[in-house]
Amino acid sequence: MRAIVFNQFGGPEVLHETSVDLPVPGPGQVRVRVAAAGVNALDGKIRSGVLEQVFPTALPAVPGRELSGTVDALGEGVTTVAVGDEVLGWADTGSYAEFALSSQFAVKPSGLSFEQAAALPVAVEAAERVLRLLDVKKDETLLVHGAAGAVGTIAVQFTVSRGARVIGTAGADNQAYLTSLGATPTVYGEGLVDRVRALAPDGVDAVLDLAGQGALPDSVELRGSADRIVTTADFRAQQFGVVFAAPPEERSAERLAEAARHAAEGTLTTTVGRVYPLASAPQAQRDSDSGHARGKLVVTVG
Missing domain, CATH: 3.90.180.10 (Medium-chain alcohol dehydrogenases, catalytic domain)
Known part of the structure; x- marks a missing residue:
């Protein structure tokens, strides 16, 4: 073959x-x-x-x-x-x-x-796994770095469906896309801490780094500690005291089937x-x- x-x-x-x-x-x-x-x-x-x-x-x-x-x-x-x-x-x-x-x-x-x-398979599993680790609840604010990617697309929607707010970072071309998913968008790069603080004056409750582009120092500064910060992409996580979410050995075919059904019905954007x-x-x-x-x-x- x-x-x-x-x-x-x-x-x-x-x-x-x-x-x-x-x-x-x-x-x-x-x-x-x-x-x-x-x-x-x-x-x-x-x-x-x-x-x-x-x-x-x-x-x-x-x-x-x-x-x-x-x-x-x-x-x-x-x-x-x-x-x-x-x-x-x-x-x-x-x-x-x-x-x-x-x-x-x-x-x-x-x-x-x-x-x-x-x-769907990797994105759905990864989004569910990291959101379990972060335990994001209704009315909380989650900052997602790399929110326009495959995992970010799913994680934003799962978080919004729980009644939480998402601030998502992405490039300039993806700002409208993040808005369509239900997130409050902002661009990444220099000045990120000030932009996020302007969008969330009361602070962010959790941070998910899917980009691995050096966002962990800013994330720790925004949180005031390494608490409730998870990365799937930055292998320097231990250096900052942040949790690195490695892929699991076991996955749920049942949850994948449910997500596929929602995607087919149009209630989950893929x-x-x-x-x-x-x-x-x-x-x-x-x-x-x-x-x-x-x-x-x-x-x-x-």
Whole structure:
């Protein structure tokens, strides 16, 4: 089968398309004919080798942690789906490929495109996980750095639905987008502390850093301490006494199914910022590495 592979760590240029063996599903797994694969910041960090001590990677490797597509084969014990069913979920093998294995998946609603479906698994899980850590309550104010990205898009909506206020940072081009999600937008960069204080004179109750662009010092200053600050992107978290939210081993297929249903019904916005063919996966990761993408970047297969 066709797949994107990297044989060494480095920049996006180490990614190339080649032929690899077709994966065989084990107990509890399905093999999915991939229609779309989500592109995540973590993909680029693993490819670069910067996370090798945290996520050891056997080379050559196929990147990709989430997918949507059609069930092609069933492993032993799988009874919740049948061959031919359309699904979305987390990939056990790299999803930048024609086929991938998954043991955590949900049936894709018919009203959801494959591209929209591939934008959900990582973003939904990450948003729910960090909001649990921050315990944001009704009438509180949450500051989100990198609010226009894939996880930010979902986290903003989840927070607003709880009756809390969100101040979201993003580039100038994404200010109106954040407003459409229900956030109060502001630009990042120099003067951020003063801008946030002007928007929230009583202070912010919690901070979520999804950008990893050096926002932790400002976040600690705004909070007055490292309390209730979580980052998913800045590996200097310990230096500032901030919680780093690492991806979990277990994920909820039931919650993913619920989020997919809301997305199909239009009550949860999932934004696909750009779609790339499989051969353009290096460019997709290059754009993801820049940290300025709106919504989700998706690679399509086939």
